[in-house]
Amino acid sequence: MHPATRLTGLSPAVFLDRDGTMIEEREYLCRPEGVALYPGAGKALRQLMDAGFKLVVVTNQSGIGRGYYTEADMHRVNDRMLELLAIDGVRIEKIYFAPEAPDQPSRGRKPSPQFLFDAREELGLDLAQSCIIGDKLIDLECGWNAGVRQAILVRTGYGKKLEQSQPEAVARAWVVDDLTAAAARIAGVDHAR
Numbered sequence: 001m002h003p004a005t006r007l008t009g010l011s012p013a014v015f016l017d018r019d020g021t022m023i024e025e026r027e028y029l030c031r032p033e034g035v036a037l038y039p040g041a042g043k044a045l046r047q048l049m050d051a052g053f054k055l056v057v058v059t060n061q062s063g064i065g066r067g068y069y070t071e072a073d074m075h076r077v078n079d080r081m082l083e084l085l086a087i088d089g090v091r092i093e094k095i096y097f098a099p100e101a102p103d104q105p106s107r108g109r110k111p112s113p114q115f116l117f118d119a120r121e122e123l124g125l126d127l128a129q130s131c132i133i134g135d136k137l138i139d140l141e142c143g144w145n146a147g148v149r150q151a152i153l154v155r156t157g158y159g160k161k162l163e164q165s166q167p168e169a170v171a172r173a174w175v176v177d178d179l180t181a182a183a184a185r186i187a188g189v190d191h192a193r
Helices: 003-008 041-050 071-086 114-123 137-146 159-165 179-192
Strands: 013-016 054-060 092-098 131-134 150-154 174-176
Touching (some): 071 092, 131 179
Parallel strands (some): 013 054
C-alpha cells in the first residue's frame, strides 16, 4: 500500500467495468444464466483484495434506457456474477450503474467520472492510488477524468479491437491480456512502491 494512503486513512480501489472485463461480453445481457466469468477472474480479484484494494464495479447499462431489459433483469445478472465471484471469496463493495441510453442525459454514464467521485465519498477511497480496468475507451477515460493512478485496458471483450484500431488513444494505459494479468501488474506495482 502506498505510504500516503496509510497517512490519509483512505483506501485504494480498483474500479471494474462489468461486461467484457469481468464477465464475457454478451450484447445486452439480461439473463443470469448467460453470466460467464472470464477464466481466472475470481482469483485475480481476490489477489487485488488481498493486496489491500477495495473492488467497485462501474457499468453502463444502456439496454435499460433502450428498453431491451429492465433494471430488475440487470440486478439478477449482477447477483449471479456476485455468486460466482463469492466462490473465490471476492467481495464487491458496490456496483454503480448508468441505465441511460447514450442519447439520454446521464449523471454517471462513462466516460463521466461521477461514479468514481461518488465512491470516493461513500467508501473513503483514495482515487490517486486507485486503478480502473475496462475493455473500452470510455472506461479508460472515466479513470483519467477522475484522476486515478492507472487506467488498464484488457484485451477481452472489445479491448483487443480497440488496441488495434486506436493505439494512440490507449497509449497512456497499461494494456494486458485479461484480469489475471491486470491484477498481477497492479499488485506488483503496489508492493514495489
